[in-house]
Structures are given as structure tokens and as C-alpha cells.
Amino acid sequence: MKQATNQLLILIGLVVASFSGAAWLAPQGEAVAASEGQGSLLTLLFGEGRKVVGSYFLRQADVTFHSGYYPTIFDGAQEPTDRRYMTSTEGSPEDEQHDREMDNFFKEPPRWDLIARFGRHFMITEHTHLKEENQREILPWLKLSAELDPQNVQTYTVGAYFLRAHLHKPEQAEKFLRQGLRANPNSYEILYELGRLNLENLKNPFRARNLLGKALKCWDQEEGQKPEKERNLYTKEEIITHLALSEKEAGDIPKAIEYFEMAKKLSPNPQAIQNWIDELKHGMR
Amino acid sequence: MTTILAIAGLVIKELYRRKDFYVLLVMTVVITAVSWLMNFFGENNIVRLLKSICLMLIWISALVIAVVTTARQIPAERESRTIFPLLAKPVTRRQVLMGKFLGCWLACGIALVVFYLFFGIVTATREHLAVTELIKGFWLQWVMLAIVIGLALLGSIVFAAPSSNSTICFVVVGGILFLGGHLGQVAMHLTEPGRTIVYAVYFLIPHLEWYNQREALVNDRALAAWSYCALATAYAAVYVAALLQATWLVFRRKTLNV
Amino acid sequence: METILETKNLRVEYRPQGRGQPKKLAVRDLNLKVEAGEVFGFLGPNGAGKTTTMNVLLGFVNATSGAAYLFGVDVRQPIARQRIGYLPELTYYYKFLTAEELLRFYARIFGMSRAQADERIEELLKLVELDSARKRPIKTYSKGMQQRVGLAQALINDPDLLILDEPTSGLDPLGRMKVREIIQRLKNEGKTVFFSSHELGEVETVCDRVAIIHQGELKVEGRVDDLVETHQGNLEKIFLSIVGYEGRSAVAAASVTS
Ligand SMILES: Nc1ncnc2c1ncn2[C@@H]1O[C@H](COP(=O)(O)OP(=O)(O)O)[C@@H](O)[C@H]1O
Ligand SMILES: [Mg+2]
Numbered sequence: 001m002k003q004a005t006n007q008l009l010i011l012i013g014l015v016v017a018s019f020s021g022a023a024w025l026a027p028q029g030e031a032v033a034a035s036e037g038q039g040s041l042l043t044l045l046f047g048e049g050r051k052v053v054g055s056y057f058l059r060q061a062d063v064t065f066h067s068g069y070y071p072t073i074f075d076g077a078q079e080p081t082d083r084r085y086m087t088s089t090e091g092s093p094e095d096e097q098h099d100r101e102m103d104n105f106f107k108e109p110p111r112w113d114l115i116a117r118f119g120r121h122f123m124i125t126e127h128t129h130l131k132e133e134n135q136r137e138i139l140p141w142l143k144l145s146a147e148l149d150p151q152n153v154q155t156y157t158v159g160a161y162f163l164r165a166h167l168h169k170p171e172q173a174e175k176f177l178r179q180g181l182r183a184n185p186n187s188y189e190i191l192y193e194l195g196r197l198n199l200e201n202l203k204n205p206f207r208a209r210n211l212l213g214k215a216l217k218c219w220d221q222e223e224g225q226k227p228e229k230e231r232n233l234y235t236k237e238e239i240i241t242h243l244a245l246s247e248k249e250a251g252d253i254p255k256a257i258e259y260f261e262m263a264k265k266l267s268p269n270p271q272a273i274q275n276w277i278d279e280l281k282h283g284m285r
Numbered sequence: 286m287t288t289i290l291a292i293a294g295l296v297i298k299e300l301y302r303r304k305d306f307y308v309l310l311v312m313t314v315v316i317t318a319v320s321w322l323m324n325f326f327g328e329n330n331i332v333r334l335l336k337s338i339c340l341m342l343i344w345i346s347a348l349v350i351a352v353v354t355t356a357r358q359i360p361a362e363r364e365s366r367t368i369f370p371l372l373a374k375p376v377t378r379r380q381v382l383m384g385k386f387l388g389c390w391l392a393c394g395i396a397l398v399v400f401y402l403f404f405g406i407v408t409a410t411r412e413h414l415a416v417t418e419l420i421k422g423f424w425l426q427w428v429m430l431a432i433v434i435g436l437a438l439l440g441s442i443v444f445a446a447p448s449s450n451s452t453i454c455f456v457v458v459g460g461i462l463f464l465g466g467h468l469g470q471v472a473m474h475l476t477e478p479g480r481t482i483v484y485a486v487y488f489l490i491p492h493l494e495w496y497n498q499r500e501a502l503v504n505d506r507a508l509a510a511w512s513y514c515a516l517a518t519a520y521a522a523v524y525v526a527a528l529l530q531a532t533w534l535v536f537r538r539k540t541l542n543v
Numbered sequence: 544m545e546t547i548l549e550t551k552n553l554r555v556e557y558r559p560q561g562r563g564q565p566k567k568l569a570v571r572d573l574n575l576k577v578e579a580g581e582v583f584g585f586l587g588p589n590g591a592g593k594t595t596t597m598n599v600l601l602g603f604v605n606a607t608s609g610a611a612y613l614f615g616v617d618v619r620q621p622i623a624r625q626r627i628g629y630l631p632e633l634t635y636y637y638k639f640l641t642a643e644e645l646l647r648f649y650a651r652i653f654g655m656s657r658a659q660a661d662e663r664i665e666e667l668l669k670l671v672e673l674d675s676a677r678k679r680p681i682k683t684y685s686k687g688m689q690q691r692v693g694l695a696q697a698l699i700n701d702p703d704l705l706i707l708d709e710p711t712s713g714l715d716p717l718g719r720m721k722v723r724e725i726i727q728r729l730k731n732e733g734k735t736v737f738f739s740s741h742e743l744g745e746v747e748t749v750c751d752r753v754a755i756i757h758q759g760e761l762k763v764e765g766r767v768d769d770l771v772e773t774h775q776g777n778l779e780k781i782f783l784s785i786v787g788y789e790g791r792s793a794v795a796a797a798s799v800t801s
Contacts, residue, residue, distance in 0.1 A: 074471065075470070115466075116466070119494070121510070122496075136326075137331060169328075287652070288652050298644075373627065374624060375621045375653070540604050
């Protein structure tokens with residue numbers, strides 16, 4: 001009997017040891033992964049299940065973003081798989097769509113189900129998003145998610161977005177995106193984020209121009225194969241618009257106008273882009 | 286009452302003379318310290334991951350202490366035959382059970398206070414500490430442990446081996462924590478007779494998941510109002526009383542020679 | 544004279560251990576009476592049912608039929624055990640306690656005040672000669688020392704009746720003599736002692752009366768002197784003849800020589 005207790009303690013000890021080891025070695029593992037292009041220690045530890053765990057961590061980032069307000073598979077609500085709303089501004093269509101989905105995933109329990117009704121008082125039932133400085137709280141989960149499931153592009157774009165836009169750490173954002181790019185060399189989403197980061201935060205329009213140009217190529221390769229309706233035109237428009245802005249910053253105004261014209265065809269609001277074009281043409285004169 | 290307290294005192298003394306508690310405490314402190322030193326993207330003020338790791342460890346430790354300590358009480362008394370000189374004194378079997386229950390619960394309470402103090406210190410290094418919420422979280426967890434201890438005590442008399450009893454307790458408690466609250470939703474989607482069975486289980490089990498306020502504590506949310514905490518305490522008291530009564534009914538007529 | 548211990552047609556059956564096996568009849572229709580101030584030897588070979596009888600007296604095992612009384616109170620009531628002391632056959636005490644702590648624990652159960660307990664513990668530790676080891680955990684004790692702790696705990700409440708299950712088994716000659724001395728002293732103090740044994744030599748020297756049981760059945764009962772006279776032999780011979788070993792020949796030989 002005492003033996004059983006000891007076995008339990010040993011088991012716990014092992015869990016502790018592996019956790020501590022993993023936590024300590026993750027940064028080192030990163031260096032190894034960078035040099036060898038192989039999985040880090042974390043990936044070794046979790047083996048084949050790592051993708052699952054990785055997506056669990058990404059989910060955990062979202063849970064933290066909502067301060068624990070999150071549906072389970074039992075709530076009948078579809079758990080958000082696209083986490084782009086995390087990076088969308090308040091009041092944007094994605095944000096509103098997200099609010100519609102998330103505000104009411106709790107189904108009102110039937111009157112006679114006293115257990116569920118009482119239990120409600122012990123659950124988190126208010127939909128909130130993390131505010132500015134608290135947004136750093138989601139970072140560890142993203143880091144872990146990237147470690148375990150490096151192919152999940154959203155991890156990097158969401159992480160870079162928070163680092164860049166709210167936490168004022170463009171260098172860290174760039175590092176994280178570069179890490180993502182190593183695992184996904186042809187991801188137009190990462191290339192786009194990287195380009196935007198260079199343009200807006202690092203003030204390097206030349207680098208931005210190159211990156212966004214590559215992003216556009218990759219978009220064509222990837223989305224071009226898909227049927228017309230399923231193509232991510234929204235991101236294409238964003239890429240082209242930012243290409244235009246990069247050209248403008250780099251000083252090549254005709255090129256910028258050319259890109260704006262391209263973007264105008266894709267935009268749901270072409271008039272706004274036309275205004276920019278007019279402004280540029282005006283400045284040239 | 287003196288008798289019950291004397292027996293309870295013995296349980297507490299035993300726990301603090303064994304190594305289990307210290308091992309778990311050290312484990313919690315070490316892992317939390319490692320997490321405290323971790324740095325993500327140059328941010329060194331991240332607190333929620335830290336809190337969630339620390340609380341998770343506290344939950345596991347508290348459950349392990351509660352179940353393992355309780356599960357071995359009566360079997361150890363029987364195996365080492367210490368129960369004979371004890372029962373040869375003017376002590377009823379009900380008093381033995383009550384003493385064991387109280388002792389385990391108080392011992393867990395003391396352990397939990399130490400754990401929550403540590404958690405409070407860790408939290409306070411990085412953010413403002415909401416003391417009342419912390420006390421509520423502590424109280425609810427401690428109340429939940431009373432039910433767990435009641436279960437383990439009943440199990441220790443029904444099942445022969447403490448290790449199998451512990452395993453069963455962990456599975457049951459874990460199952461309730463993860464699924465207990467959702468059984469109602471599950472039942473709705475079932476056909477008869479599964480539906481009735483699942484509903485019956487849903488209404489009969491103690492809903493331990495209410496007492497799990499980790500998510501709220503980690504994410505700085507307000508916990509349930511005190512009035513609801515009081516109701517939850519009363520609910521737990523009913524289950525504890527029922528479990529102790531059932532334990533006594535089994536233990537009362539049990540032939541004790543090995 | 545006051546009857547301290549009494550059994551009336553006491554019968555104990557153990558449930559079959561395995562399928563298809565018969566019930567084990569451990570005690571059959573046992574009638575015993577022990578009067579105040581007596582030292583009563585309860586004799587029988589291994590497996591005769593001595594421990595079982597004592598277990599009934601102490602409430603560990605329920606009688607299948609018949610009844611047992613201590614101080615005229617049915618043994619099923621815990622209050623019957625207020626004035627007794629019990630030394631089990633083989634016992635380990637709470638290993639993590641020291642002798643002093645163990646005795647203090649039992650003193651609390653009897654509702655003794657702190658001062659009373661201190662005084663009594665002092666006395667007892669001297670009596671059983673454990674004064675020097677009082678602050679050591681019991682797990683470090685030798686077998687003889689453990690047996691003496693057992694005696695001390697049996698005496699904690701200054702009992703009027705002592706029930707000792709093979710108090711000298713497993714002890715070296717010196718240890719046995721000490722136990723015998725203690726029994727003698729208790730007798731001089733006017734206590735009643737009911738003890739089981741299969742060591743006949745010692746029984747002869749300390750007992751007023753004896754009963755011999757075999758396979759759960761009472762074979763002989765009476766004053767030691769009377770038995771020796773009527774059976775014309777020492778206790779050992781009587782015992783062996785009852786058990787059926789060397790049977791009649793020994794008794795016959797004894798009668799021929801006389
Ligand atoms: N728990 C039990 N279950 C079944 N049989 C038992 C049990 N305890 C004792 N017995 C049997 O009852 C008989 C009497 O045992 P016991 O009272 O211990 O003898 P003694 O103390 O005289 O040596 C023995 O045959 C023993 O095998
Ligand atoms: Mg015996």
C-alpha cells in the first residue's frame with residue numbers, strides 16, 4: 001500500500017521532471033531546431049500527438065484572450081477555428097460576426113434543470129476580450145503552439161499582430177514571423193504580416209516591397225489553384241494595397257499607382273482607393 | 286467529541302510526519318519557480334500562465350493528498366491492527382469514521398492553506414492580488430475536498446485494496462470534474478433508456494465542477510457571490526453527510542479480524 | 544461476588560472463505576463466568592477459538608448467537624469497554640508516534656485531563672520500563688518493547704478488567720517474567736485479569752481459575768488446584784489429554800503410579 005503511494009509520487013515526479021525539462025529546454029531546443037531544421041525537444045517529447053497539443057495551446061491562447069469565457073464541445077456551439085477576429089479591430093465585420101457567435105453560446109437551461117441553473121453561477125458567463133497591456137498573457141500559449149505545431153500559420157500571424165500592434169515589440173514580432181517562415185516558406189499570410197511589419201513598424205519600405213511582392217506570388221500559387229469562390233481575395237487586396245504603400249514610401253509613385261489600380265478592382269470600397277490614387281497623381285504634378 | 290478530535294489529531298500528525306505532503310509542496314514550488322523564470326518574447330510580466338500552472342499543481346496535489354491519505358486510513362488501521370486497541374476503548378465505529386473524516390479534511394485544509402499562501406505570493410509578485418476572491422477559491426476547493434474525502438472513506442471500506450480504491454476515486458472525481466456539468470446536455474441528445482440513465486446520474490452525482498474556480502482565479506474574474514458559495518457549501522454538506530452515513534452502515538457490521 | 548465477564552451460549556461462525564467451503568464454526572455454545580478479582584486463564588491450542596472469543600467480548604466480531612457481557616453490560620454497547628484494558632495478540636501501534644504520544648492519545652479518548660494523563664503516563668512508562676525510550680518513535684522499538692507499550696496502553700485507564708491475548712507469546716524468558724510480574728501486581732491491586740495462553744507453566748503459577756477450550760468447545764473449567772487434584776496430573780497433562788495428543792495413556796500412566 002505504501003508502495004502504491006510511492007509509485008504515485010514517482011509518477012508525479014516524472015511529470016514534474018519532464019515539464020521542467022521541457023520548459024527549460026524549449027529555448028535551447030529552438031536554437032537546435034533553427035540550426036538543424038529538426039523538431040525541438042518539445043516536439044520530441046510529445047511525438048506524434050504534438051499537432052493535437054499544439055492546436056490545444058492555440059485554443060488556450062484564445063481562451064485566455066476571452067479570460068476564460070469559452071464554449072466546450074458540449075455547449076453545442078461551434079468552437080471558433082478561424083481566429084482572425086483576434087486580430088480584427090473592434091466594430092469590424094469579423095468582430096461583429098464573432099460577437100454574434102460568442103455572446104450567446106450558453107443555451108438557457110430548462111427551468112427544471114436546477115443543477116445547470118445553479119451551476120451557471122460558478123461559470124464565467126461574460127464575453128470580454130483582453131485589454132491592451134493584458135494581451136501579453138496570450139503570448140506563452142502562442143509560443144507553445146508554434147513549438148508543437150509549426151505548420152499552423154495562424155499562430156504566427158496572431159502572435160505577430162499582438163506583438164506589433166499592442167505590445168510594441170516589432171523586433172520580437174519579426175523574429176516570430178521569421179520562425180514561422182522557416183516552417184512555412186511559402187505562406188503568403190506570414191509574408192504579408194512580415195511585409196506590413198517592415199513597412200509600418202520597422203520603416204523599411206524596400207524590404208517591405210520585396211516581402212509583399214513574394215507574398216503576392218505565393219498567393220497566386222496557393223489560392224490560384226482553388227475554385228474562384230473560395231479564394232481569399234480579402235488578403236490579396238490587403239497585400240496589394242500594402243505593396244502600393246511600400247512603393248509610395250520607397251518613392252516609386254507610378255508603381256504605387258499601378259498597384260492601387262489593381263487593388264481597386266478587388267476592393268469592396270473602390271472609391272476610397274480612388275481617392276488615394278487621385279492624391280498621388282495630384283502630388284506628382 | 287474529544288474522541289473524534291483525538292482521532293482527527295492523529296491523522297493530522299501522521300500526514301505531517303510522512304513525506305507525501307512535502308514532496309508535493311516542493312514539486313509545486315519548483316515547477317512554479319521554473320515557470321516564473323520563463324520568458325516569452327521578452328515579456329517578463331506574464332502572470333496568467335504562471336497562475337494556471339501553479340493552481341493546476343495545487344489542484345492535483347490537493348486531490349492526491351485527500352484521496353491517498355483518506356484511502357489508507359482504515360485499511361492501515363486494520364492491516365497494522367491498531368484498530369483493535371482503539372476499538373477496545375470506549376469508542377464507537379461511528380466515532381472512528383468521524384474522526385478519520387475530520388482529520389483528513391482538516392489536514393487537507395492545512396495543506397491547502399500553505400498552497401494558497403504560496404499561490405498568493407506568486408500572484409502578488411506580478412499583479413494586484415484579489416484577496417477575497419482567493420479566499421473564496423480556497424473555501425470552495427476545501428469544501429469540494431470534503432466530498433472527495435467522503436468518497437474515499439466509503440471506498441476504503443468497500444474495496445479491499447487502498448490502491449484500487451485510490452484509482453477508482455481519481456477516475457470518479459476526474460470524471461465528475463470534466464463531464465459532470467455536461468451530462469444534462471449529453472442526456473438531451475440520447476434516446477431512451479440511455480437518456481433516463483444519464484439524467485439519473487446527472488442528478489445523483491455531487492457536482493464537484495462548481496467548486497473548481499481555477500479559470501476564474503487565473504483570469505481575474507469575479508467568483509460566485511458569497512451567498513452562492515454558502516449554498517454550494519450546504520449542498521456539499523448534504524453529500525458528505527450521506528456518504529458518511531453510507532460508510533457507517535457498511536462499517537458498522539463489518540467483521541474486523543483480518 | 545460480582546460477575547465481571549460472562550458469556551452465554553456464545554456461538555461464532557465465520558463465513559466460508561471460498562465457494563463450496565463449509566462455514567467455519569470457531570466457538571460453539573461457550574459459557575464462561577469470571578468473577579471480580581480473579582486471574583482467569585483461557586487456554587487452548589492454536590486455533591481453539593480464544594482470540595475469537597475475545598474479539599466478541601471487544602465488539603470486533605458479532606456473535607452468531609448467544610450473548611456476552613462485561614460488567615453486566617452487553618458487549619455490543621461501547622460503554623461496556625469503559626473499564627477494561629485490552630492487549631491484542633499481535634499488534635503494531637501507530638509507528639509514527641512515540642510511546643508518550645501514543646499513551647496521550649489513548650488518555651484523551653478516555654477523557655482524561657492533561658494533568659491526570661501526565662501523571663498516569665509517567666507511572667506506566669516506569670512500570671513497563673520504557674522511560675528511557677519514551678521520546679523515540681515506536682517503529683524503532685524491539686518486539687519486547689512493543690509488547691510493553693501494548694501493556695502500558697492497556698493500563699492507561701486504570702482498568703478493572705484486563706483482557707490479554709497471549710501476552711507472553713514471542714517474548715524471551717526475561718520478558719515473560721516481567722509480564723507475569725505485572726499480572727501478579729494487578730492481581731494484588733484487586734483487578735480482574737482474563738488472559739489467553741498456551742504456555743501452561745506460567746498459567747499454573749499466576750491463575751486462580753482456568754478454562755480449556757478445544758475446537759471452539761469448552762472442555763474443562765475450574766480452580767487450578769481442583770483440576771490438578773481431580774485429574775491427578777499437572778495442567779500440561781490435562782491439556783494434552785484434552786487435545787487428544789498422547790491421550791489417555793498419559794492420564795492412565797498418572798493414575799497407575801498413584
Ligand atoms: N476471519 C476468519 N475467517 C474464518 N475463519 C477464521 C477467522 N479467524 C479465525 N478463524 C478460524 O477460527 C478458528 C479459531 O481461531 P482463533 O480464535 O484465532 O484461535 P486461537 O486464538 O485460539 O488460536 C481457527 O480455526 C481459525 O482458523
Ligand atoms: Mg489467538
